[in-house]
Amino acid sequence: MKPVPFAHSRPAKLTEISSALDADNAKLIAGGQSLGPMLNLRLARPSTLIGLSHLTELRSVRLDGATLFIGAGVTHAQIEDGDSDVDLPPMLRHVARNIAYRAVRNKGTLGGSLAHADPAADWVTAMTVLDAVLVIANGREKKRREPMSGFMEGAYRTKLQPGEIIVGVEISAAMGEAHWGYEKICRKVGEFADAIGAIVIHPGLQYARVVAGATEGPPILLNDIARAIARTAKRPALEEIDAALAAHLPGADRVKRQLLKTALSRAIAKVIP
Numbered sequence: 058m059k060p061v062p063f064a065h066s067r068p069a070k071l072t073e074i075s076s077a078l079d080a081d082n083a084k085l086i087a088g089g090q091s092l093g094p095m096l097n098l099r100l101a102r103p104s105t106l107i108g109l110s111h112l113t114e115l116r117s118v119r120l121d122g123a124t125l126f127i128g129a130g131v132t133h134a135q136i137e138d139g140d141s142d143v144d145l146p147p148m149l150r151h152v153a154r155n156i157a158y159r160a161v162r163n164k165g166t167l168g169g170s171l172a173h174a175d176p177a178a179d180w181v182t183a184m185t186v187l188d189a190v191l192v193i194a195n196g197r198e199k200k201r202r203e204p205m206s207g208f209m210e211g212a213y214r215t216k217l218q219p220g221e222i223i224v225g226v227e228i229s230a231a232m233g234e235a236h237w238g239y240e241k242i243c244r245k246v247g248e249f250a251d252a253i254g255a256i257v258i259h260p261g262l263q264y265a266r267v268v269a270g271a272t273e274g275p276p277i278l279l280n281d282i283a284r285a286i287a288r289t290a291k292r293p294a295l296e297e298i299d300a301a302l303a304a305h306l307p308g309a310d311r312v313k314r315q316l317l318k319t320a321l322s323r324a325i326a327k328v329i330p
């Protein structure tokens with residue numbers, strides 16, 4: 058099947074996005090890796106597609122003081138290659154390298170992935186464990202900021218309002234020195250995750266986060282587990298991880314919980330061997 062006919066525009070400024078989005082049933086397109094198939098299947102039928110490739114701010118990677126900004130239009134491949142003037146935290150490069158395969162990574166973008174909010178996507182979990190903040194614009198007013206934890210409201214649902222665009226994400230630059238573990242379980246290389254376990258510890262900042270991802274909804278922050286690790290510097294017992302998962306995901310079946318438990322324990326073992 059082919060898409061319904063649509064108009065196409067590529068604004069050069071963020072402020073032009075809002076008027077473009079005012080068009081009835083207009084939609085943003087970044088790498089097209091998720092939207093493309095939806096167009097072909099006619100699950101999405103926009104009248105106008107607004108391409109983001111001419112917006113230079115969306116491709117910026119820069120340090121603003123102690124904050125690392127990564128533009129929404131930066132591709133997975135650019136992150137994988139460390140293709141920027143600023144050093145990227147090693148964890149980001151690891152995560153990018155394990156998304157899909159290179160052809161998808163060449164086109165797919167950070168912002169497209171966060172906006173699409175597939176529960177099994179890697180960036181929604183990685184940006185949650187790094188306590189990232191999204192910079193969001195609507196083209197008219199000032200930009201607003203939204204913490205990644207809480208941004209995703211459910212599968213394919215976010216706090217983005219009509220007419221809003223993700224400009225990029227902000228992460229503490231200190232995350233470049235953090236200890237981290239990221240374990241993605243999938244049946245074949247290049248597939249979406251069946252389960253993700255992620256941990257980031259920065260003793261100097263007293264920062265400890267543990268996240269279960271690919272949960273069929275938003276990523277889950279396991280704060281009790283993170284606090285126990287920070288306090289004892291010991292790996293939690295599998296039973297503790299299982300109990301935390303059962304408390305947060307009472308509806309998850311046993312297979313899902315087992316996969317998440319395995320992903321989390323492997324991720325934690327990378328930080329506390």
Ligand SMILES: Cc1cc2nc3c(=O)[nH]c(=O)nc-3n(C[C@H](O)[C@H](O)[C@H](O)COP(=O)(O)OP(=O)(O)OC[C@H]3O[C@@H](n4cnc5c(N)ncnc54)[C@H](O)[C@@H]3O)c2cc1C
Nearest residue numbers: 085087088089090091092157165166168169172178179223
């Ligand atoms: C075969 C295959 C395997 C894949 N495997 C994985 C995987 O293992 N892990 C993983 O994480 N992902 C995977 N993906 C998804 C991939 O990472 C996509 O790149 C991503 O989901 C969407 O990014 P995009 O730039 O292509 O967005 P698009 O497809 O262009 O857009 C997706 C949605 O986001 C909106 N959007 C795009 N940019 C913005 C913005 N800046 N602000 C607001 N809204 C925006 C669009 O309107 C659309 O609704 C896979 C995709 C394919 C095709």
